[in-house]
Amino acid sequence: MDFTPTEEQAAARDLAARIFGDLSTHERLAAAGTGTDAELWKALCAAGLTGALEEIGLLGLVLLLEEQGRTTAQVPLAVSCVYGLLAVDRHGTKEQRARLLPALRDGTAVVTGAFPGHGSIRADGAGRLSGTAGWVPWLRDATHVLVPDAERNLWLVRAAEAETVPVETTAPWAAGRLVLDGTRGERLGDRGATDGRSAAGSVDGTAATERAAADRAVAGGAYEDVLVAARIAFAGLQAGVCAGALARAVDHTSVREQFGRPLSTRQAVQLRAADAHMDTEAIRVTVYEAAWRFDEGLPCVTHALTAGWWASEAGRRVVHTGQHLHGGIGADLEHPVHRHFLWGRQLDAYLGSGAQLLDELGSLLAEEAA
Template sequence: MDFELNEDQRAIAEMAGSLMSDYCTDECLRDWDLSGQPYMQALWASCIETGLHALAIPEAAGGSGLGMTELIQVLDAQGGALAQVPLWRHQLAAATLAQFGGTALQPWVEQAAAGTGLLTVTLDGLTSVRGIELQASAEGADWRLRGRVAALALAEQSAAALVLALVQGQPRLVLLDLAQAGISRVPGTMTHGEAFADLHLDGALLSHSHVLPEAALGWLAPRAIAALAALQLGVSAEQVHRTVAYIGERQQFDRPIGSFQAVQMSMADSHVQLEVLRSALWQLCYRLDAGLAAPSEALATAYLACEAGHRIGHAAQHVHGGIGVDLTYPIHRFLYWSRGLASALGGSSVILERLGDWLNDNDTLGWKYDLEEHQAL
């Protein structure tokens, strides 16, 4: 099999890496921390100019019509640079609307592809202990929404959002026009700097055309996991890279601490965690782009992303010693990001429980049973 990227894919990866790294220097990140901006607006404008904001949006709507293989390369570069731009939420929300939204919602997709309207999305209700807090009740041919959407990224800056609601007792994706009446916001900021707001809805009216089919959630959820895992891969890879450079220079007992066996083993374990995540992520994206079911692959990738973020983050902070907790030194930002991404994925224990449930429901898989893995529900 040929595992090499094609010329166009390599060009996208190189362009994204160059754009992110040129903009997100340590000095720029330090200044942005103090700026109070919700996201890096100048960098986002460059993403729109280069088309990185619309890679996964269909060509018919003005996007590039590419797949997860191309998108995760951009997100890998974004994670390594700690670039605070809404790449994955914006275009996966638009791609979901393009595929499942019908003609009434296509103007939102076209605005997203043109970069004139920002979209956001949250699936936190799938992993939150409170579950889905937004309820839809029928009112004629439409719906009334009551409840809460917790920690919606860029809720105050976005034009519309794909969120989860219970519609007739079932989880469904619904599109909220964030400018409509009946929505109040409580803004905040995540530890890693991402702006969010809790939405409180008290009777907001939702058109029936804004409720997506049941299949939309099953399509979006594994792609959201792949996107978050790609960001985690980029964050963790740069964390390892910087830590290896540090331990090669830091002297203790008249020798680099990187020559100590315990430090070497810690970095070797981090590298293993990184490559395990990379392999799982690429398998997941291959299956998604090939149109194959990937329920267990998505959950396994989410679990490995949470574990890699936790283990690599702790190892990096540990070998940096006291300087690792100095906020004027850049390594702490990577720990903040890895924690934020693990939280967005749901956390290791929740994901492992869901994977266990999946294995329990699919107990006829494997070499001594009747079903191949791709036949699982």
């Protein structure tokens, strides 16, 4: 097990950090409101970072999302890569990959997903979908939505052909409610099919490669595979959000003085910051392990749940600490640290509560033991 980034992963991470640092400023974030910063998204895609996913893998994507989280950059990087590029590349047919991947790589198409829930959407024999997904991130900026039906089949729906209702949330994620009323969807490949592609994404076509890819796939098919990747990716985004919140708190307490001494010299402040640092590192290492196992084709369902639990539970603690260490200005809705707080809480809600994740993890471990 080696989490050292490859040369390609490190180069992509450094480039992303530079772009986010240059363009994801407080002023631009405020101007973007709840939607996407179109110029920033265009810069990321033009730099080839979205198209690099097939080369850098999920672990490489996690590194990019960490950099996004540090600046709370307003771009649909996580959703379009996980629900679009990765899902189509791993589970789409040859024709679907040829038709959809180019637009996803250059950012002209953006896919989001009606995950993690399923069961509220039903499909008939003709591929018409009905039902409602109550909260879908980046829906207002998406061209397509990846929708799981009650049978856990995956369908791609054109956002323009469905009813999308804006959902006001505290975090600026351009969220919306997806309403399907006989909307026609395109089924993504066959359930659990790999269409002759290995876990790394290379085309082979031999029966041996198909069997090997199937053996490495997450048990249960494409839905579970995409869900695992999404949990890992969004937990990686949370690691970056926490790191950014903590960095802001450290900067603030180093210069803010109380009774003639910087706040950072106070033991209580140091202990809170140290605990937040350990929580952030716990999120990061569990995410790295889960992403590495995913890329290697190893079982990683429980590892993704573990990373999700740390991101939910520890992430909430860290962003609260970051805001608390700013004192009164931490409650200012216009202060940059407040965005980290909002993103951290939104990611906590999206990943699921710690109790929910532990319940699912416990059930899986009990099944394995039996």
